Amino acid sequence: MSPISVKRVLISECVDPCCKALLQESGIEVTEKQQMSREELIAEIQNYDGLVVRSATKVTADVINAGSNLKIIGRAGTGVDNVDVEAATKRGIIVMNTPSGNTLSAAELTCALIMSLSRNIPQAVMSMKDGKWDRKKFMGAELFGKVLGIVGLGRIGKEVATRMQSFGMKTIGYDPITPPEVSASWGVEQMTLDQLWPQCDYITVHTPLMPSTTGLLNDASFAKCKKGVKVVNCARGGIIDEAALFRALESGQCGGAGLDVFVEEPPKHQALINHPNVICCPHLGASTREAQARCGKDIAVQIVEMVTGKALVGAVNAQVLASTFSPDSQQWIRLGESMGRVVRACTASKQPYSQVHVTSIGESLRKCTGFLSSAAVVGLLTEASQTGPNLVNALPLAAETGITVKSSHEESCEHEAMVLQVSVNGCSFRAVGSVQGSNPVLLEFNRSVFRQPVPLTGHLLFFRATGSTEILLSVTGALAAAGVELQFFSTSGASSGEHWHCMGMSSLLSDIGVLKPLAKEAAQLTL
Numbered sequence: 001m002s003p004i005s006v007k008r009v010l011i012s013e014c015v016d017p018c019c020k021a022l023l024q025e026s027g028i029e030v031t032e033k034q035q036m037s038r039e040e041l042i043a044e045i046q047n048y049d050g051l052v053v054r055s056a057t058k059v060t061a062d063v064i065n066a067g068s069n070l071k072i073i074g075r076a077g078t079g080v081d082n083v084d085v086e087a088a089t090k091r092g093i094i095v096m097n098t099p100s101g102n103t104l105s106a107a108e109l110t111c112a113l114i115m116s117l118s119r120n121i122p123q124a125v126m127s128m129k130d131g132k133w134d135r136k137k138f139m140g141a142e143l144f145g146k147v148l149g150i151v152g153l154g155r156i157g158k159e160v161a162t163r164m165q166s167f168g169m170k171t172i173g174y175d176p177i178t179p180p181e182v183s184a185s186w187g188v189e190q191m192t193l194d195q196l197w198p199q200c201d202y203i204t205v206h207t208p209l210m211p212s213t214t215g216l217l218n219d220a221s222f223a224k225c226k227k228g229v230k231v232v233n234c235a236r237g238g239i240i241d242e243a244a245l246f247r248a249l250e251s252g253q254c255g256g257a258g259l260d261v262f263v264e265e266p267p268k269h270q271a272l273i274n275h276p277n278v279i280c281c282p283h284l285g286a287s288t289r290e291a292q293a294r295c296g297k298d299i300a301v302q303i304v305e306m307v308t309g310k311a312l313v314g315a316v317n318a319q320v321l322a323s324t325f326s327p328d329s330q331q332w333i334r335l336g337e338s339m340g341r342v343v344r345a346c347t348a349s350k351q352p353y354s355q356v357h358v359t360s361i362g363e364s365l366r367k368c369t370g371f372l373s374s375a376a377v378v379g380l381l382t383e384a385s386q387t388g389p390n391l392v393n394a395l396p397l398a399a400e401t402g403i404t405v406k407s408s409h410e411e412s413c414e415h416e417a418m419v420l421q422v423s424v425n426g427c428s429f430r431a432v433g434s435v436q437g438s439n440p441v442l443l444e445f446n447r448s449v450f451r452q453p454v455p456l457t458g459h460l461l462f463f464r465a466t467g468s469t470e471i472l473l474s475v476t477g478a479l480a481a482a483g484v485e486l487q488f489f490s491t492s493g494a495s496s497g498e499h500w501h502c503m504g505m506s507s508l509l510s511d512i513g514v515l516k517p518l519a520k521e522a523a524q525l526t527l
């Protein structure tokens with residue numbers, strides 16, 4: 001993938017200073033502005049190619065759409081639920097995060113809340129600050145021998161498990177993706193949620209917030225828990241339903257809650273915060289010097305690596321791009337885009353497309369099918385779309401335009417090639433291309449196999465006519481009469497009927513209509 005140009009970055013939150021320093025070292029201009037209102041952000045964002053945020057900046061669709069130059073949204077942290085990733089993808093903007101930078105800090109805060117719940121530490125502290133010495137009121141319970149249920153066994157869930165095991169807790173859990181044998185290797189026995197709820201003395205959630213995890217702990221699940229169960233949420237507000245939690249606290253079904261995150265931040269549900277059995281923090285899971293230094297450094301390094309074309313790390317919406325950061329893949333991307341543009345030029349009068357099918361051929365292209373399809377769609381849509389198609393938004397744009405994109409792979413030990421088949425208004429077009437040396441070439445167009453591979457560069461004329469010497473001479477003559485020099489010529493190998501031919505030209509014809517008497521169809525383009 002050709003390097004993405006990012007010259008100006010806005011950091012809209014308190015991100016470790018190393019982030020700004022590293023970006024500046026790479027020649028990127030950085031502006032830091034904290035606590036911008038939504039209106040200010042919308043007004044300013046057009047001045048930047050990049051935006052770096054934590055969780056407080058709401059990067060909504062209107063912010064994204066106002067960012068006419070935006071190419072990258074970097075989240076110095078894990079959760080990207082404050083970014084409208086779908087809107088960013090449609091606009092061809094890469095969204096990336098630094099998911100492991102704050103894992104340990106979030107895990108440690110979770111453990112601190114579990115311990116605080118077991119011994120009422122915050123309440124005891126408050127009582128002493130109130131001048132009291134109440135040793136009876138704050139009777140606690142040991143963690144040793146208790147059961148901790150961990151819902152979400154990813155990075156943080158795992159670190160919480162291993163730490164709490166050292167207190168002698170039994171750790172059980174649930175995760176639809178992490179295999180049971182993997183979690184068993186770090187001491188967590190997996191089971192269904194219905195099996196898990198009644199066994200737990202403590203429950204901690206470590207999932208992203210999404211439809212399947214919203215209200216995971218609700219009235220029904222609290223009812224299945226042991227009376228007095230204690231719960232912790234250091235993941236995202238809403239995974240534990242706040243109203244259901246309040247009811248469970250009031251009834252005693254829930255014996256205590258440790259909350260770092262809330263549905264709205266700052267939280268609106270003040271009765272919940274004030275509940276005597278609730279201990280809470282203002283979203284401090286990642287607020288350690290170490291986590292911030294890691295996240296700030298990671299996001300800056302990731303942006304610089306992307307800008308310099310070295311690698312794409314941490315992208316949450318453009319995984320297909322990760323495999324495009326090698327010199328070899330650049331040529332294939334150029335081939336895909338060029339083939340798309342050739343097909344577009346030759347089918348201009350027949351739009352719209354209904355189906356695009358890209359086949360990669362040859363072992364070394366096995367992993368390239370995804371980006372070849374996107375590249376071909378970029379070429380096909382380049383002049384049609386106002387949104388500026390790129391490898392990030394090609395497939396969503398195609399879907400929006402009603403184009404079905406299919407991709408497949410075929411093994412071949414003889415050659416590497418890409419086949420692009422396009423259905424347009426009931427007709428089917430098929431192009432076959434490859435990379436020779438480092439140059440993208442077209443080998444075949446609509447069953448016309450070129451005698452010489454057509455280099456996909458410069459000013460190209462494609463026309464459909466018989467291969468008779470007279471026609472070819474007439475076309476050459478028409479070019480000469482228009483003052484256009486012929487640079488190369490490749491005709492189809494077939495001896496009879498009409499076929500596609502290609503000529504390389506010194507410039508484009510000012511009026512392609514001069515070929516009307518000579519060719520059934522003709523198209524020209526510059527690659």
Ligand SMILES: NC(=O)c1ccc[n+]([C@@H]2O[C@H](COP(=O)([O-])OP(=O)(O)OC[C@H]3O[C@@H](n4cnc5c(N)ncnc54)[C@H](O)[C@@H]3O)[C@@H](O)[C@H]2O)c1
Nearest residue numbers: 078079106152153154155156177206207208234235285286
């Ligand atoms: N409080 C903080 O400051 C803070 C800091 C870092 C991360 N977080 C949040 O913590 C959460 C976990 O982060 P992580 O880095 O461990 O993420 P992760 O992606 O490593 O782990 C999440 C796990 O949740 C699992 N999961 C998905 N759907 C599930 C479901 N329905 N039931 C059970 N498990 C499910 C996934 O399979 C995955 O293993 C995220 O929401 C993140 O935003 C909060």
Ligand SMILES: O=C(O)[C@H](O)COP(=O)(O)O
Nearest residue numbers: 054055056077078079286
């Ligand atoms: O998802 C995260 O990384 C955490 O919630 C931390 O958010 P923060 O960077 O705003 O502290």
